[in-house]
Amino acid sequence: MPHTVVNPTAFGYSQAVVTTDGTAYIAGQYAADAEGTVVGADFAEQVRIALANLGTALAAVGLGYANVVRLGSYVVDHDLAKLGVLLEQLTAIWGDEPPAQTLSGVAALALPGMLFEIDAIAVP
Secondary structure, eight states: OOTTSOOOGGGTOOSEEEOTTOOEEEEEEESBOTTOOBOOSSHHHHHHHHHHHHHHHHHHTTOOGGGEEEEEEEEETOOHHHHHHHHHHHHHHHTTOOOEEEEEEESOOSSTTOOEEEEEEEOO
């Protein structure tokens, strides 16, 4: 994984696992710097950074956004305003043909300050 994405092995998981058929499972990406510190002043910025980190993780396994077939999104204190922000940013990447997605509203995520997390499945 590139040095721009946090190394999570100390927390018991990998950023990405690729199966023998080339399917990639990308762990939850959030608005993190290279040390894993939560960054981003608001929900929109955290979504933007998390999606950029997702792109970096995909590139590290030789794939891109076009290879994503499923997303899992986790939104702290989900509401329609946050859904609008998320849809705007997803549309900027995938246009009118986004991958399948499940969005879950949650009370909290793994680290204090996290407002958004996204994981993905991608195929070659």
